[in-house]
Amino acid sequence: MTVQTAPELYQPTSLDDAVERLAIAGPDAAPIAGATWIMRSPSRGESFLREYVSLARIEELRRIEDDGASLTIGAAVTHARLAGALAGYPALEALRQAASASANPSVRRQATVGGNLCTRDFAAADLVPALLSLSARVILAGPAGTTTAPLSRFLATRDTQPQGTVLAHVSVPLAPVVSAHARLTLRRAGDYPVAIVSVSAALDEAGVVGSATVAVGSVEPVARLWPELASAMTGRPLDADAAVRTARELAGAFTPRTSVEADDWYRLQVLPTVVGRAVRALERRGRAGRA
Template identity: 75%
Template sequence: MTTASATPALYRPASLDDAIERLATSDLDAVPIAGATWVMRSPARGEPFRGEYVSLARIEELGRIDDDGTNLTIGAAVTHARLAEALAGHPGLDVLRQAAAKSANPSVRRQATVGGNLCTTGFAAADLVPALLSLSVVAIVRGPAGETRMPLSRFLATRGAALPATVLSHVSVPLAPVVSAHARLTMRRAGDYPVVIVSATAAVDDAGVVESATVAVGSVEPVARLWPEMAAALVGRRLDADAAVLAARELAGSFQARESVEVDGWYRSQVLPAVVGRAVRALERSGRAGREDRGEAGRA
């Protein structure tokens, strides 16, 4: 049950365990927040505030980015701005760095968090969601019963029915030898948010042939999702943006594009192949640069 509140309560926990306990015991229908960029605009969307918000912004473990050489573990309270800065030394994660660096506007990027992008069910145009999907990340959820790990696609499918007092604490990103890219199309009337997002990763051999690929699409449907048919069309051949556009035109019928005040659904479907082309063209550039670097290293 959602409790409407004109002046909601705010609880600042000292730890993640404290936050989970508060969410479990509060009688004010408490929910977690971090940057609160989506919550603050609730009145503009005609939505009531909840009775209580439990702030995760100051919990130290949720603000960390840890690199163990195999995976990058990113806390849910990490902001877009900090994420973009931290990923500068990870070329295989360009898709995520670009998503974090280009989302919304600078003031929002300084506040908006990884967890907020992933947990907000009504925000279809979140840049980080398709970027993280394309990297095959694992969502880490904490609750009274302990920790649960699941593919991000599963988390997105079940987040609206999450168990009480559970918190998305981290995402675990594999550090794989891939090239990646994030392409988005914005329109003036859509403000800071894209109407189509395409995130893609590819493992490319020394001859430039794609060995494996992942493609994710955001903002077209209400929830971002993987596009395995498009990824399969890239495998076994060299990256070719023009060929990718043709394949995307044939495959785009699988999307049920959403309608919104800023753009009609048919337009999202129509421009999706062009955005795929932009993403694949960026993959081409990254793959070519990587092969040149390896060639230089071999000659050194």
């Protein structure tokens, strides 16, 4: 039996130091914060890398800052802390729900925003569709400096980022919207949802949707926007039953995945139901906002 050598752990206290160390260490090193995914590597039959660079001691990555136009969330902020911090932000309810419902309490106290967005093989990450629905942008630190990009673009390019790149912050606009997050779990799936839907909408005084954003997670290997459904919801009052019907008509645009917790066909079958749950929550919030 082969015994794997324990990986090295480097613990910088500045973002610049972390970037430099990762750039020098090369592809056999990676950043970590909560390490909830990496610690379970052996159970997935995966080997540890030679070195991990911890972001946990970098103070700027642990902050949540509100500048009036957007909320900037450090990559090392935990799900539990994020859920508590968002209690005063009704427009970001989808993100609060995602942070407070993901996994289980012990994982939420350790798992971080950056880990949720950067873990390539974790299709069921709750924060990803929630942040997509809220038009979030990521702030990346790397050897060439800092760059900002829409989360959707980062998800498409995260495997090709230059060595040494660290997802440092996530910026979420504080827009006048209502938002909701819905997920469906099965007993055999444990903590992992088989389908996730996050929705945000800007409503006029009559409750008509001026614009909408819909994101879907866990159905495909990577969460993504559903612009066709968002477009169908725009220009009319929120209607969960209509959204369910439209979701059934448009669901063929997805290529669902099969995994140990659910088959591909089942994910597609339940997706419209999860859409309905999310839009019904929006209906309630829209009525409350106009009361």
